[in-house]
Amino acid sequence: xxxxxxxxxxxxxxxxxxxxxxxxxxxxxxxxxxxxxxxxxxxxxxxxxxxxxxxxxxxxxxxxxxxxxxxxxxxxxxxxxxxxxxxxxxxxxxxxxxxxxxxxxxxxxxxxxxxxxxxxxxxxxxxxxxxxxxxxxxxxxxxxxxxxxxxxxxxxxxxxxxxxxxxxxxxxxxxxxxxxxxxxxxxxxxxxxxxxxxxxxxxxxxxxxxxxxxxxxxxxxxxxxxxxxxxxxxxxxxxxxxxxxxxxxxxxxxxxxxxxxxxxxxxxxxxxxxxxxxxxxxxxxxxxxxxxxxxxxxxxxxxxxxxxxxxxxxxxxxxxxxxxxxxxxxxxxxxxxxxxxxxxxxxxxxxxxxxxxxxxxxxx
Amino acid sequence: xxxxxxxxxxxxxxxxxxxxxxxxxxxxxxxxxxxxxxxxxxxxxxxxxxxxxxxxxxxxxxxxxxxxxxxxxxxxxxxxxxxxxxxxxxxxxxxxxxxxxxxxxxxxxxxxxxxxxxxxxxxxxxxxxxxxxxxxxxxxxxxxxxxxxxxxxxxxxxxxxxxxxxxxxxxxxxxxxxxxxxxxxxxxxxxxxxxxxxxxxxxxxx
Numbered sequence: 099x100x101x102x103x104x105x106x107x108x109x110x111x112x113x114x115x116x117x118x119x120x121x122x123x124x125x126x127x128x129x130x131x132x133x134x135x136x137x138x139x140x141x142x143x144x145x146x147x148x149x150x151x152x153x154x155x156x157x158x159x160x161x162x163x164x165x166x167x168x169x170x171x172x173x174x175x176x177x178x179x180x181x182x183x184x185x186x187x188x189x190x191x192x193x194x195x196x197x198x199x200x201x202x203x204x205x206x207x208x209x210x211x212x213x214x215x216x217x218x219x220x221x222x223x224x225x226x227x228x229x230x231x232x233x234x235x236x237x238x239x240x241x242x243x244x245x246x247x248x249x250x251x252x253x254x255x256x257x258x259x260x261x262x263x264x265x266x267x268x269x270x271x272x273x274x275x276x277x278x279x280x281x282x283x284x285x286x287x288x289x290x291x292x293x294x295x296x297x298x299x300x301x302x303x304x305x306x307x308x309x310x311x312x313x314x315x316x317x318x319x320x321x322x323x324x325x326x327x328x329x330x331x332x333x334x335x336x337x338x339x340x341x342x343x344x345x346x347x348x349x350x351x352x353x354x355x356x357x358x359x360x361x362x363x364x365x366x367x368x369x370x371x372x373x374x375x376x377x378x379x380x381x382x383x384x385x386x387x388x389x390x391x392x393x394x395x396x397x398x399x400x401x402x403x404x405x406x407x408x409x410x411x412x413x414x415x416x417x418x419x420x421x422x423x424x425x426x427x428x429x430x431x432x433x434x435x436x437x438x439x440x441x442x443x444x445x446x447x448x449x450x451x452x453x454x455x456x457x458x459x460x461x462x
Numbered sequence: 463x464x465x466x467x468x469x470x471x472x473x474x475x476x477x478x479x480x481x482x483x484x485x486x487x488x489x490x491x492x493x494x495x496x497x498x499x500x501x502x503x504x505x506x507x508x509x510x511x512x513x514x515x516x517x518x519x520x521x522x523x524x525x526x527x528x529x530x531x532x533x534x535x536x537x538x539x540x541x542x543x544x545x546x547x548x549x550x551x552x553x554x555x556x557x558x559x560x561x562x563x564x565x566x567x568x569x570x571x572x573x574x575x576x577x578x579x580x581x582x583x584x585x586x587x588x589x590x591x592x593x594x595x596x597x598x599x600x601x602x603x604x605x606x607x608x609x610x611x612x613x614x615x616x617x618x619x620x621x622x623x624x625x626x627x628x629x630x631x632x633x634x635x636x637x638x639x640x641x642x643x644x645x646x647x648x649x650x651x652x653x654x655x656x657x658x659x660x661x662x663x664x665x666x667x668x
Contacts, residue, residue, distance in 0.1 A: 261509075261512055373500050375499075376501045412622075413626060415498070416498050419630075423630055428634075430634045430638045434639075435641055445564065452565070452567035
């Protein structure tokens with residue numbers, strides 16, 4: 099069956115070769131590959147090694163960082179130098195596995211020093227072959243668990259030492275703690291809780307009723323950062339323009355090669371690293387603006403915005419606290435001490451009055 | 463001990479509730495400060511502070527139920543109900559005593575008995591404390607203990623920051639309350655009279 103299909107493709111290709119010039123390596127475009135690999139029933143058959151789907155979901159590929167970086171199929175499958183449309187299969191049947199380290203050298207270096215490398219885990223065990231997702235940039239903590247780490251690890255089966263582990267696991271990416279050397283930030287996403295949907299950049303702009311670029315509108319001082327005050331303006335616009343959206347936040351790894359350096363005994367277990375007002379993890383935040391093509395743009399926000407009451411579903415004890423509340427508390431306590439001390443002092447000062455009155459009452 | 467001039471005003475369950483609550487509040491305040499100001503304070507680890515805070519929190523919740531059921535089952539809860547006809551003049555009179563009369567040696571206008579334990583200012587404060595502020599503190603503490611379990615109620619209250627703000631504000635209020643309460647406890651006929659009574663149950667009329 100598969101051979102028959104390949105024969106049809108071969109004949110089609112042969113026909114095309116009469117009307118089109120023969121492609122060279124430079125012409126091995128993704129479209130050429132998709133001539134065959136867009137067929138979702140295309141499989142490598144047993145005679146060539148093992149059964150495996152040869153289907154490539156071009157939409158997933160197009161939404162992947164490889165496509166955004168204008169990487170072509172033959173960028174990874176570099177042993178395809180030309181396509182022979184006269185052959186049953188226009189290229190070598192047994193291609194070498196792409197070597198991710200050729201481009202991702204820093205990642206490969208970090209990965210080499212990881213528990214995953216020690217256990218012969220490959221890049222493909224976590225990253226999808228033809229639609230690799232850029233974990234830190236593109237996934238929520240929950241989807242990271244289900245789509246990546248969750249393939250092998252059930253996070254809730256462990257982490258029993260962690261207070262409120264479900265909460266931590268649902269709002270912090272695994273790599274934040276398990277790849278401690280990697281960069282981290284608080285990620286804000288616009289979320290419509292009624293539709294259970296994270297909004298795209300176009301939906302955000304439509305909801306906020308803004309024209310032009312997001313930063314042109316909200317980065318008023320044009321310093322490239324949404325300050326706490328500018329974030330307040332954004333929050334006001336959400337309210338005033340009846341934009342149905344929460345800003346959901348979570349602790350996310352940067353897109354950093356070091357997030358591949360995961361070691362079982364090297365994870366963060368010290369609560370104070372996060373739970374302190376000076377925690378570096380909350381120094382900066384980023385708003386995620388997702389393009390319709392799946393590309394991600396991150397806009398830097400002052401970390402103080404994480405303490406804002408406009409970020410309803412995110413809070414870290416002591417790390418995102420509100421100064422006004424503590425000042426009020428301080429005044430309250432000082433007031434209490436002050437009243438008690440003042441009252442005590444007046445009592446001490448007026449003791450002779452009472453003594454005289456007592457003596458007078460006794461003498462009567 | 464001679465019980466002449468003495469009146470039994472603090473039954474055993476009330477004394478147990480009071481001192482468990484007091485010790486609990488002290489531990490909650492110590493651990494609460496460590497949790498909130500982890501970067502400045504280091505008398506215990508954050509993890510240990512949270513663990514102690516959670517356990518003590520549950521003890522204080524259980525203790526609140528001891529107070530609640532004891533007072534309602536015995537009907538003694540009425541000592542918290544102010545007599546609305548005389549309440550405002552009594553508050554004014556009591557405030558005048560603490561603000562002036564106490565300094566010149568006036569007699570306290572309130573005479574403590576088992577049935578009329580609280581002066582008007584105490585009644586006002588304790589009704590607010592025991593029926594609104596303490597329950598609110600216990601409930602917000604319970605929600606913060608497990609935000610996932612109580613997520614719908616937390617959302618109903620406006621989100622985790624609102625719940626935490628209420629809890630922290632009340633925390634500061636209770637710290638202040640403990641200071642003022644401890645000071646007011648020294649205003650008996652001797653500095654330790656009220657405190658001793660809170661251990662023995664017997665208050666001496668003077």
